[in-house]
Amino acid sequence: MLLEGKTVLITGASQGIGRAAAVECARAAANVAINYLGDEAEAESVVAEIRSLGREAIAIRSDVADPASAPAFVAAAVTAFGGVDVFVSNAGICPFHAFLDMPVAVLDRTMRVNLHGAYYMVQAAANQMVAQGRGGSIVAVSSISALVGGEYQTHYTPTKAGVHSLMQSCAIALGRHGIRCNSVLPGTIQTAINKDDLADPEKRARMAARIPLGRLGVPEDLAGPILFLASDMARYVTGAALLVDGGAFVNLQ
Ligand SMILES: NC(=O)C1=CN([C@@H]2O[C@H](COP(=O)(O)OP(=O)(O)OC[C@H]3O[C@@H](n4cnc5c(N)ncnc54)[C@H](OP(=O)(O)O)[C@@H]3O)[C@@H](O)[C@H]2O)C=CC1
Numbered sequence: 001m002l003l004e005g006k007t008v009l010i011t012g013a014s015q016g017i018g019r020a021a022a023v024e025c026a027r028a029a030a031n032v033a034i035n036y037l038g039d040e041a042e043a044e045s046v047v048a049e050i051r052s053l054g055r056e057a058i059a060i061r062s063d064v065a066d067p068a069s070a071p072a073f074v075a076a077a078v079t080a081f082g083g084v085d086v087f088v089s090n091a092g093i094c095p096f097h098a099f100l101d102m103p104v105a106v107l108d109r110t111m112r113v114n115l116h117g118a119y120y121m122v123q124a125a126a127n128q129m130v131a132q133g134r135g136g137s138i139v140a141v142s143s144i145s146a147l148v149g150g151e152y153q154t155h156y157t158p159t160k161a162g163v164h165s166l167m168q169s170c171a172i173a174l175g176r177h178g179i180r181c182n183s184v185l186p187g188t189i190q191t192a193i194n195k196d197d198l199a200d201p202e203k204r205a206r207m208a209a210r211i212p213l214g215r216l217g218v219p220e221d222l223a224g225p226i227l228f229l230a231s232d233m234a235r236y237v238t239g240a241a242l243l244v245d246g247g248a249f250v251n252l253q
């Protein structure tokens with residue numbers, strides 16, 4: 001089993017990509033601590049699913065944009081499972097909005113959740129890993145949007161580029177501690193974050209049509225790539241970014 005005896009922490013794992021990653025890590029024999037913000041029932045259903053796989057899980061409700069939430073999440077996982085081996089920074093929001101009248105509050109919240117939140121959480125997890133002295137793996141969920149733009153995502157795409165860059169710099173800062181830092185760059189994955197945006201059948205068809213593999217993604221498409229980077233299968237991989245987009249990025253014409 002790829003994560004036998006390991007403890008995995010994942011932010012924003014009550015649904016979507018984070019949930020799929022949490023369940024996959026449990027299938028690989030890890031105990032899992034999840035963080036979430038809103039829906040306690042969903043979070044508890046993830047815990048129940050992981051327990052049904054024979055692994056342990058806890059769910060901690062907190063806002064990643066609050067700097068205090070990061071050490072608290074890590075401390076809760078250490079109390080429950082004794083340490084941190086893998087950290088997946090996944091929590092994120094994308095409130096679609098036009099550029100010219102972007103409200104300051106929407107810009108600010110998106111930056112604070114997606115970029116500041118990732119920073120606080122990765123820093124807290126890294127400090128725990130360094131104190132443990134046995135290395136670790138950090139995986140951040142960036143996006144294809146780190147590389148390309150979006151008309152209604154001018155506040156969001158810079159956060160995803162920032163998360164990608166954060167992993168590159170952390171790979172340098174933490175390599176000497178045996179801590180690997182990588183990101184996954186999902187394409188368009190059908191989740192709650194884009195339910196309204198993809199409700200327009202024309203837009204949905206247009207987006208699917210530019211994907212060489214012929215379909216939009218589902219959260220489970222990210223589970224394997226995240227598990228790979230989390231595990232010793234990727235033991236010499238750090239500072240890397242793995243596109244998981246069905247080929248959308250390379251499809252110019
Ligand atoms: N779906 C897509 O097409 C793509 C998504 N991504 C990235 O993947 C990540 C996950 O997105 P996805 O699974 O699609 O989205 P979902 O909306 O399905 O899930 C988002 C998760 O993040 C949690 N969350 C949101 N805000 C906070 C917060 N402030 N503090 C803690 N938890 C929070 C939510 O918790 P709760 O539900 O309890 O509020 C939920 O568990 C994001 O970083 C997103 O940018 C990247 C590329 C493409």
Ligand SMILES: C[C@H](O)[C@@H]1OC(=O)[C@H](O)[C@@H]1O
Pocket residue numbers: 094142143144145150160186187188189193194197
């Ligand atoms: C939420 C969007 O549909 C999704 O988010 C991303 O990061 C992708 O690039 C898509 O635009």
